[in-house]
Amino acid sequence: MTAESIYEDLKAKLADVVPDAELRLKAETAFEVQRLKTERNAVILAHNYMEPALYLSVPDHAGDSLELSRRAADTEADVIVFCGVRFMAETAKILSPEKTVLVPHKDAGCSLAASITAEDVRQLRERFPGVPIVTYINTYADVKAESDICCTSANAAAIVASMKTDTVICIPDEYLSRNVARETGKHIIFPTRDLPAGGGDGELEYQMIGWPGRCEVHEKFTVEDISQVRAQFPDALILSHPECSPEVVEASDFSGSTSAMIRHVKETEAPRYLLLTECAMGDNIAAENPDKEMLRLCSVRCPHMNLITLEATRDALLFNQYVIEIPEEIRVRAVRSVERMLAAV
Ligand code: SF4
Numbered sequence: 001m002t003a004e005s006i007y008e009d010l011k012a013k014l015a016d017v018v019p020d021a022e023l024r025l026k027a028e029t030a031f032e033v034q035r036l037k038t039e040r041n042a043v044i045l046a047h048n049y050m051e052p053a054l055y056l057s058v059p060d061h062a063g064d065s066l067e068l069s070r071r072a073a074d075t076e077a078d079v080i081v082f083c084g085v086r087f088m089a090e091t092a093k094i095l096s097p098e099k100t101v102l103v104p105h106k107d108a109g110c111s112l113a114a115s116i117t118a119e120d121v122r123q124l125r126e127r128f129p130g131v132p133i134v135t136y137i138n139t140y141a142d143v144k145a146e147s148d149i150c151c152t153s154a155n156a157a158a159i160v161a162s163m164k165t166d167t168v169i170c171i172p173d174e175y176l177s178r179n180v181a182r183e184t185g186k187h188i189i190f191p192t193r194d195l196p197a198g199g200g201d202g203e204l205e206y207q208m209i210g211w212p213g214r215c216e217v218h219e220k221f222t223v224e225d226i227s228q229v230r231a232q233f234p235d236a237l238i239l240s241h242p243e244c245s246p247e248v249v250e251a252s253d254f255s256g257s258t259s260a261m262i263r264h265v266k267e268t269e270a271p272r273y274l275l276l277t278e279c280a281m282g283d284n285i286a287a288e289n290p291d292k293e294m295l296r297l298c299s300v301r302c303p304h305m306n307l308i309t310l311e312a313t314r315d316a317l318l319f320n321q322y323v324i325e326i327p328e329e330i331r332v333r334a335v336r337s338v339e340r341m342l343a344a345v
Contacts, residue, residue, distance in 0.1 A: 003031035006057055013056055013287040026053035029310045033058045036317035043077035044313065045092065047084035048258040049278040049305040052287055054083060054313065064259040065091070065137045066152040069338065072096055081316050085304045086324070087113040090141045093324040094334045101324040104312035108304045112138040112243075115213025116172035121146035124169055127191065128209060133169045134159055135337065136176060138215075141326045143172075145333035150341040153242045154257035157183045158345050160208070167206060172213035179242045179249050181208045218243035220300045221276045226251045229274050229295065236295055237270035241277040248276060265289060278302045 007027035014023060030053070037044060037058070045068045046059035055062055061071045065088060072080060072092035079100045082089035087110055089103035121133060121143055135147035136156070144150060151159035151170075157180045160168050170177040174190065181188035186207035189195065193212065221244050229236055239261045240252035249255045254264050258281060265273055265285050272293040275282050279298035286294040315321065326334070 030057035042079035052283040104316040105307035111216040118142040155345040171211035177210035215243040
């Protein structure tokens, strides 16, 4: 593999999306990343939201959180570079503690992961004793450590169903939990809004207990966005991520995890598609499905995912940054929640 061959490959896929001069620079950086990867016996795991030049050049595996968790658990490499945000790299470290795990930018956070603390989860457990806690993978290690099982957007409804209890705590994404409640016919409450602090909930009927965290990207899509696109492009197939509101999910033609959306575009034959998710994914799908037209609502971007670039990935390998560390006492409790999920579905 040479910088020239990477350039030719990227050009074949991205000529309509990325200017040629930029592609040449990206190809040279990708070549450097490949060289460093071999030198350090590293594996690169990339989330579906990565910029197209990265997504299509250096990852050993690309996918959604669930797929990448499985890859992180399996790898033989010495180093895992996680091209995604910090909670994802933490999940890799939870599953592969003996490996060096790097996230290419120190500020790659997530509004969902920031919405809840370990202390919040302990208080929920105290308030609803005996109720199992299902925690979205978009959380930090200490929150996973306080939970019974993790879920991703690909398996949330199945994990909630697998609990086989009357009531389940499902945190911290308000919309994902509302969508699971809708799908499974459960009534959901949010203690921080629906119940007075410290009690008074004896009369209330509920089967799911949620938390008011939101993805700062997906919460912005509206039913009106969908109506406007349908008015202009009546033949567009509209796909939404389950971190969108239930109203948006209901108004869409399909809803699923990022990888489920990618598969759906591959397997259907609509004249055009609109993805209600991080915009970079539209470019990646367009590159892989040149015969399909992608509409994009790109004014909303994930500021965290967009910090992860090819250049930052090269620097991660070059300078061994930013190393993920998790105290062992937290990791051993967090790994139980993640492994239970991997074993359940
Ligand atoms: S897209 Fe949303 S859920 Fe994903 S990292 Fe960004 S803020 Fe977090």
